[in-house]
Amino acid sequence: MQVPLHRLREFISPTAVELAAFEKMRRNRRKIARQHAIRSQMEPVDEVYFLLEGWVASCVDVADGGRQIVKIHLPGDLLGVASMSLTHAAETLLAVTPVTVDVVPLQGFGHLFMHCPRLAAAVFLSTQQERVILMDKLTSVGRTGSAQRVAAFLLHIHERLKLMDPALRASFDLPLTQAQLAEVVGVTTVHLNRTLRDLDRSGMIERTGHRITLADLKGLRELAGMPVRRFVREPAWVTSIGEQPESLCA
Amino acid sequence: MQVPLHRLREFISPTAVELAAFEKMRRNRRKIARQHAIRSQMEPVDEVYFLLEGWVASCVDVADGGRQIVKIHLPGDLLGVASMSLTHAAETLLAVTPVTVDVVPLQGFGHLFMHCPRLAAAVFLSTQQERVILMDKLTSVGRTGSAQRVAAFLLHIHERLKLMDPALRASFDLPLTQAQLAEVVGVTTVHLNRTLRDLDRSGMIERTGHRITLADLKGLRELAGMPVRRFVREPAWVTSIGEQPESLCA
């Protein structure tokens, strides 16, 4: 299987040794059927997951029975990392499509983090990126209407799919049900449906089954109104240990 | 000045050497007047900030002129860390009260991160905690009404103030204007005002100027409907380097 390592290479260029260490961290492979949970909210946290194939929704339940999808994960993502700060998982990891993950025991992750500073920095930067994405999402949901939220989400997913496949055009498969899409953007299923219809009729998107075409990228970006984010590459502070051998806190 | 280090001690118990290294990281002290920006959105990122005194709002602007407050920072917080993944800042750091910060150059932060693995792990866990808080916030804003959101926010701030001062009772000063509170919970100023009035009339909170009393904690928690989060202490994977001397990725 082709291992999707593009997320690992997004902020630094790992050495062969580092890549090998990362590979060694992955343990049992696990396959999960569509609509099944990889790990449920409130379960004790003792592992994270490396997503090889499929789409995963990260869901937070609320008392009144509803739930919010706070993140759609694509291959290459590490799942469940935020819950490492908790004794019990913050989120349910739900397989939106058939999914393949590698299980990463916390011990393995921790060992890597403590002994491979550049990889630790790469993971750290990746999670700060997730934080920025969450901030933008919160802004989108808190301050804009449903059409703008849908536009923002479609553009976001499109960007991330392009990171996996730079040849990707304006069309892509969106394997989410409308109910799930509604949970992502924070509206009702009914209202989401109408919003999609309106975007379709206005010519900004086209739909054929679960295939979406972003027909008017510029218009969608204007509509969404979200700031453009440019991520860093190899920031100066991520030094190789060789450059500064002595440890401050041994 | 009393340095608020409770956030640093939340996940691990730092050694004297580690504390000293953390102290050395802080540089110029800077004072910022109420309603002034510490650092504005879109500015190049070359430092983060350690908040000593005062409250800071982390704001994301949208194209239509509105903005979302994605985080209220209290003393002890590191500000601007999420933007380390970007070339230009994601958020404006706005002083809600008169504020004192220490400037931390990225180089200094990076040096600490690369050479003090346990401190790096502590900072990492702190930022994963922030991610969980953002996920919960997104859920609150995406799936619940204004009264529930206000309840969730007040409870959250109350918890965090108690972390600073364990003796704190049900009353506290909330130095935010209603306009800012509205930007926090994602509603209009007008609607926020009515929501506060309703919570007040229903007896769940009391207000005297900027002093808030959470008169019915249980009722507020039930109303907010957010899951309870318990954070880890000294997780097993955070080892001292002495225990595992050889580096995997030197």
Next chain:
DNA sequence: CGGAAATTTGAAATCGCTCAATGATAGTGG
């Protein structure tokens, strides 16, 4: 082919927004 899940539409009710105006409060300079 049959049944379940997903999509789509209508109509009425509710929540939150906009616009507009009035009171209260706090900070500032004389």
Next chain:
DNA sequence: CCACTATCATTGAGCGATTTCAAATTTCCG
């Protein structure tokens, strides 16, 4: 210390966006 001014808090009324409830249609899967 007071007057002045700007900011902040509060309320009303009407409008618009979104939800809720209910039902019909389509698609998907076994």
